[in-house]
Amino acid sequence: MTRGLVIGLLSVLFGLSAVAIAQAQPNSGIVRPTTEPSTPSVQLGAQLFAANCSSCHGIDGSGITSPRPGAGAIVGMGPPLRGVGAMAPNFYLRTGFMPLSSIHDEPGNDRVLFSNKEIESLVEYVASLGKGPGIPHPDPAAGSLSTGMQLFTLHCAGCHQEDAEGGFVTGARVPPLQGLTATEIASAVRIGPYLMPKFPVSQISNAQLNSIVRFVQSLKNHDDNRGGWRIGNIGPIPEGLVTWWIAVPLLIIACMAVGRRYRRE
Amino acid sequence: MKIWKWFVALLTLLFGRLTRPAGSADGGGERIVPAGTPERRAENAVLILLLLAVLSGVGFIVIYAVYPHADQPNELLGLSLGLCLAFIGGALTVVAKRLVVTEELEDDYPDVHPQEQAEIIEIVHESGSRITRKKLLMGAGAAAGGTLGLAALTPALSLGPLWDTSPLDNTPWRRGVALVDENGNKMPAADIAGGTFYSAFAEGVDPEDIASDLVVIRLDPAKLRLPAGRADWAPEGILAYSKICTHAGCAIGLYRNPLFPGLEPKPALVCPCHYSTFDPYTGGTVIYGPAGRPLPQLPLMIDDAGYLRANGNFNYRVGPAWWNVLEKPTYGTNE
Numbered sequence: 001m002t003r004g005l006v007i008g009l010l011s012v013l014f015g016l017s018a019v020a021i022a023q024a025q026p027n028s029g030i031v032r033p034t035t036e037p038s039t040p041s042v043q044l045g046a047q048l049f050a051a052n053c054s055s056c057h058g059i060d061g062s063g064i065t066s067p068r069p070g071a072g073a074i075v076g077m078g079p080p081l082r083g084v085g086a087m088a089p090n091f092y093l094r095t096g097f098m099p100l101s102s103i104h105d106e107p108g109n110d111r112v113l114f115s116n117k118e119i120e121s122l123v124e125y126v127a128s129l130g131k132g133p134g135i136p137h138p139d140p141a142a143g144s145l146s147t148g149m150q151l152f153t154l155h156c157a158g159c160h161q162e163d164a165e166g167g168f169v170t171g172a173r174v175p176p177l178q179g180l181t182a183t184e185i186a187s188a189v190r191i192g193p194y195l196m197p198k199f200p201v202s203q204i205s206n207a208q209l210n211s212i213v214r215f216v217q218s219l220k221n222h223d224d225n226r227g228g229w230r231i232g233n234i235g236p237i238p239e240g241l242v243t244w245w246i247a248v249p250l251l252i253i254a255c256m257a258v259g260r261r262y263r264r265e
Numbered sequence: 266m267k268i269w270k271w272f273v274a275l276l277t278l279l280f281g282r283l284t285r286p287a288g289s290a291d292g293g294g295e296r297i298v299p300a301g302t303p304e305r306r307a308e309n310a311v312l313i314l315l316l317l318a319v320l321s322g323v324g325f326i327v328i329y330a331v332y333p334h335a336d337q338p339n340e341l342l343g344l345s346l347g348l349c350l351a352f353i354g355g356a357l358t359v360v361a362k363r364l365v366v367t368e369e370l371e372d373d374y375p376d377v378h379p380q381e382q383a384e385i386i387e388i389v390h391e392s393g394s395r396i397t398r399k400k401l402l403m404g405a406g407a408a409a410g411g412t413l414g415l416a417a418l419t420p421a422l423s424l425g426p427l428w429d430t431s432p433l434d435n436t437p438w439r440r441g442v443a444l445v446d447e448n449g450n451k452m453p454a455a456d457i458a459g460g461t462f463y464s465a466f467a468e469g470v471d472p473e474d475i476a477s478d479l480v481v482i483r484l485d486p487a488k489l490r491l492p493a494g495r496a497d498w499a500p501e502g503i504l505a506y507s508k509i510c511t512h513a514g515c516a517i518g519l520y521r522n523p524l525f526p527g528l529e530p531k532p533a534l535v536c537p538c539h540y541s542t543f544d545p546y547t548g549g550t551v552i553y554g555p556a557g558r559p560l561p562q563l564p565l566m567i568d569d570a571g572y573l574r575a576n577g578n579f580n581y582r583v584g585p586a587w588w589n590v591l592e593k594p595t596y597g598t599n600e
Contacts, residue, residue, distance in 0.1 A: 065527060169521055170554070192524055197460060199461050200458045202456050203463065
């Protein structure tokens with residue numbers, strides 16, 4: 001029995017309105033069983049999934065293809081999870097990409113809302129829904145830094161920038177990659193979250209992936225700004241803002257100073 | 266005939282200058298304004314600033330000429346051109362502040378007094394006499410402006426004698442040229458997966474040749490809406506577009522591939538420089554951003570061994586926009 005259900009029952013018992021039930025389930029809150037087992041289990045995963053994921057991914061992870069009102073006044077819609085294996089849930093939950101508070105949000109590096117035990121349970125449950133890829137365990141130490149840089153430039157830098165700072169693509173943000181674990185980087189390459197292409201083994205081998213991960217992780221303290229000011233290092237939008245809102249006013253002030261006439265009082 | 270009119274206009278101007286009555290400035294009459302004190306120091310400052318502008322502009326040209334084409338030092342080029350502009354600006358500022366006589370007068374509109382009008386004209390003429398070396402200053406200004414113009418034009422020389430743009434039309438693609446990956450290996454069509462994008466090049470061609478670079482993707486053939494005449498350009502739904510953005514020539518390094526198409530923006534090829542966005546389903550048409558024409562598409566075929574090959578040349582000229590870029594939109598069907 002979930003906590004929300006308990007609160008709901010108590011509310012009805014005490015004659016409270018349905019508003020209280022809605023308030024008891026905030027849009028971005030996590031609903032948990034009252035007593036969780038001490039070790040991860042498929043059982044716990046199933047409970048957490050039903051309470052927190054099924055509004056969008058459907059009962060048993062069958063997916064919801066058109067917007068549908070779900071629990072807690074959440075409008076649910078989301079891809080099926082059968083056959084995604086352990087890799088996708090592990091990636092989305094440990095990066096904080098999921099759960100989303102609105103289906104129209106872009107998943108981003110938000111606060112991780114589940115405990116480690118809960119994540120392991122959910123991963124176990126989602127993996128049990130269908131045969132799929134397991135959690136990748138890349139070995140960056142086995143990769144080559146220079147190869148990694150070449151491959152990153154070819155496949156990744158278009159969106160994530162050469163220094164993995166992230167940036168923009170039309171219609172979405174591109175997240176920065178610094179601070180991600182090797183497993184997270186490798187998972188993203190294979191899954192292709194949101195608008196990212198997904199790179200199969202035939203395109204980027206596991207050995208090449210090791211090199212890419214090694215290169216990305218080497219960038220943690222990379223700071224080469226030949227222009228003197230990084231301006232976020234995320235491409236032309238902030239640079240344009242600096243041009244229009246700082247450089248142009250300075251130029252106008254300079255022009256006015258140059259053009260000022262001597263006045264004889 | 267237009268040239269003839271210009272010629273007449275020029276003659277009239279010269280003749281008019283020569284026959285203008287000389288001497289109202291320092292004509293025989295008495296001066297109203299005493300001759301201004303010459304500002305030799307300000308003039309010298311202007312001359313030095315203009316000389317520095319010339320040197321900076323020459324510096325740009327020298328730097329552009331000395332460094333190899335592929336390895337131009339952007340910082341030095343920008344610095345020299347920027348300094349040239351800054352020195353010219355400084356010279357103009359000194360001229361405005363120190364050499365040009367400025368005076369503000371305020372008065373009610375008077376009745377017309379021809380005598381006073383003549384006096385004012387004389388005042389204006391005589392006030393202009395502070396500059397002692399007018400020709401030298403004008404020459405220095407012309408030199409600085411001319412050098413700046415030359416510096417700005419220098420890069421255009423890379424187009425070759427007489428601005429020959431025909432090299433821009435050269436592409437390595439002909440019917441039967443194989444597509445290779447970044448390691449030079451031929452690409453089996455069966456290896457091209459959906460949901461990702463591939464860089465490809467013309468077999469045996471320098472990858473630095475911008476006409477060689479392709480982006481290759483696989484889409485659902487049922488969803489393709491290619492323009493008329495391109496029905497057989499995408500075997501199995503595999504499409505090849507030029508990787509060079511038609512706006513400013515950056516590499517199309519972004520491929521939008523929605524994981525859950527119901528909620529996410531549709532697939533697109535995006536340029537990272539200014540976010541020009543192209544629709545691969547409709548033949549590379551522009552759906553967002555500053556690009557002014559579609560991405561050139563290369564017709565593909567799959568040979569008997571299953572490898573990807575070109576089935577002709579691009580349908581548009583490759584690369585960033587230049588004059589008349591749309592004048593010759595197709596290369597003829599093939600060859």
